[in-house]
Amino acid sequence: MSTTAAPVTASGSTPGDVVTAEVERLRATFAGGRTRPLAWRRTQIEGIARLLDEQEPRLAAAIEADLGRQAMATFMGDIAPVRAEARHTLKQLAKWVRPQRVRVPMAQLPGKAWTAPEPKGVVLVVGPWNFPVLLTLHPLVSALAAGNAVVVKPSELTPRTSAALAELLPRYVDPDAIAVVEGDASVSGALLAERFDHIFFTGSERVGKIVLRAAAEHLTPVTLELGGKSPVIVSRDANLDVAARRIAWANALNAGQACIAPDYLLVEDAIREPFMERLLREVERTGRDHPSRVINTGHAERLAALLDGHGGAVACGGRVDGAGKQVTPTVITDPDPGSDLMTEEIFGPILPVLSVPSVADAIAFVNDRPKPLALYVFTESQDVVDVVTGSTSSGSVGINHLLYQLLVPELPFGGVGTSGMGAYHGRHGFDTFSHRKAVLHKPTKPDPSMAYPPYGPIASRIMRRMMG
Numbered sequence: 001m002s003t004t005a006a007p008v009t010a011s012g013s014t015p016g017d018v019v020t021a022e023v024e025r026l027r028a029t030f031a032g033g034r035t036r037p038l039a040w041r042r043t044q045i046e047g048i049a050r051l052l053d054e055q056e057p058r059l060a061a062a063i064e065a066d067l068g069r070q071a072m073a074t075f076m077g078d079i080a081p082v083r084a085e086a087r088h089t090l091k092q093l094a095k096w097v098r099p100q101r102v103r104v105p106m107a108q109l110p111g112k113a114w115t116a117p118e119p120k121g122v123v124l125v126v127g128p129w130n131f132p133v134l135l136t137l138h139p140l141v142s143a144l145a146a147g148n149a150v151v152v153k154p155s156e157l158t159p160r161t162s163a164a165l166a167e168l169l170p171r172y173v174d175p176d177a178i179a180v181v182e183g184d185a186s187v188s189g190a191l192l193a194e195r196f197d198h199i200f201f202t203g204s205e206r207v208g209k210i211v212l213r214a215a216a217e218h219l220t221p222v223t224l225e226l227g228g229k230s231p232v233i234v235s236r237d238a239n240l241d242v243a244a245r246r247i248a249w250a251n252a253l254n255a256g257q258a259c260i261a262p263d264y265l266l267v268e269d270a271i272r273e274p275f276m277e278r279l280l281r282e283v284e285r286t287g288r289d290h291p292s293r294v295i296n297t298g299h300a301e302r303l304a305a306l307l308d309g310h311g312g313a314v315a316c317g318g319r320v321d322g323a324g325k326q327v328t329p330t331v332i333t334d335p336d337p338g339s340d341l342m343t344e345e346i347f348g349p350i351l352p353v354l355s356v357p358s359v360a361d362a363i364a365f366v367n368d369r370p371k372p373l374a375l376y377v378f379t380e381s382q383d384v385v386d387v388v389t390g391s392t393s394s395g396s397v398g399i400n401h402l403l404y405q406l407l408v409p410e411l412p413f414g415g416v417g418t419s420g421m422g423a424y425h426g427r428h429g430f431d432t433f434s435h436r437k438a439v440l441h442k443p444t445k446p447d448p449s450m451a452y453p454p455y456g457p458i459a460s461r462i463m464r465r466m467m468g
């Protein structure tokens with residue numbers, strides 16, 4: 001199903017009416033039990049894998065039209081990770097759904113106890129624009145693995161990709177249990193007014209708060225995959241060539257519009273000069289190789305504003321063409337830590353670089369700020385790895401590389417503090433969309449009378465000893 005962004009549709013119904021009808025339709029499917037069997041779940045996930053195999057050119061063309069991103073980058077960023085997740089889930093699912101026995105304490109014997117995952121019900125997945133296939137279909141795989149009915153709401157800022165998903169998904173998965181609802185904030189708002197059994201939101205901190213407030217109304221559990229500023233620490237013992245190449249690559253990928261993109265660098269004074277020489281060479285080279293088109297004029301202008309009044313120096317790049325949505329990969333040295341550039345999530349191909357006397361100072365800088373979604377450190381020293389991982393808090397840590405932590409299916413992907421709550425990927429995604437039900441099964445014999453009041457002195461003594 002697809003609904004427009006207009007407040008009232010041609011038929012005279014509001015987005016709220018359309019959304020309510022859609023959620024009720026899915027709820028009826030879920031209540032009928034269709035989504036629970038393992039075979040149904042597998043068929044849906046196989047459908048998503050087939051959609052990616054057969055429709056990659058169509059999706060890549062839609063993303064190119066929406067984001068100006070080339071097909072190979074779409075394969076790496078949107079297609080391959082979802083396909084890998086689908087394959088991994090298909091392999092592991094039989095194990096994940098199995099009930100797990102737990103030990104029963106002496107006082108509760110005889111009896112058997114276990115936990116069993118069950119689907120939560122009808123869940124909502126709201127996606128952002130920056131990886132519009134990845135960030136809708138990846139959580140969809142987890143939600144289906146757990147046996148839920150799912151409403152998917154792609155971002156309105158990638159309208160062609162949203163339309164392609166709305167058209168293609170019902171051809172590959174069960175349309176009575178999976179619905180794509182298109183539209184802007186007004187449609188999202190109508191969705192959030194509904195009662196869901198879980199809401200999985202990927203997007204900004206600002207909208208994350210709106211989602212959390214709306215979910216409170218129905219006491220709906222929420223996963224928030226948000227953003228923030230992900231720092232990179234470059235230690236004096238780092239492999240400088242590799243660090244510069246990898247950081248420049250990650251900064252250019254999707255024109256820096258990735259939630260776990262490097263946001264700013266903290267470079268030890270001792271290697272600042274040789275590192276900067278390499279970094280500038282790499283950023284200029286990647287800038288020549290990769291077009292750096294950002295999503296729209298508004299975002300280009302937002303980035304242009306960040307390049308104003310930061311108090312640092314433009315070491316390379318710095319050009320923004322708002323109408324053409326182009327931002328040249330840029331390095332800014334020594335910006336004011338209180339400037340917008342250093343306090344707002346950049347989400348574009350701009351890298352501020354600050355010098356620090358030591359790794360300890362870099363850690364103090366990071367710990368003075370909101371907990372990041374990702375933290376990166378380049379070092380050849382295990383001691384530095386230990387001190388950085390042991391004394392900072394972040395959703396994930398990448399050591400000597402960036403972004404690839406996303407592709408390890410059994411690493412949870414999620415934030416901490418203002419970078420988000422909850423996680424997914426692999427088993428963690430299955431758990432996010434499942435309720436783990438606790439079950440105790442007791443035989444009806446024996447049923448000793450001392451377990452019931454009145455408790456005489458002997459019964460009291462025995463009960464006290466048994467129950468600890």
Ligand code: NAD
Nearest residue numbers: 127128129154155184185188189203204207225226227259
């Ligand atoms: P956004 O918050 O503006 O939009 C995300 C979704 O929320 C869209 O579908 C949009 O339609 C909807 N929305 C917008 N306004 C709304 C409102 N008032 N009420 C209800 N819904 C509303 O985010 P974006 O600009 O699409 O994405 C960029 C942000 O997402 C960045 O902060 C980035 O770090 C974050 N992000 C996080 C991850 C992650 O996995 N943690 C991944 C990608 C992007």
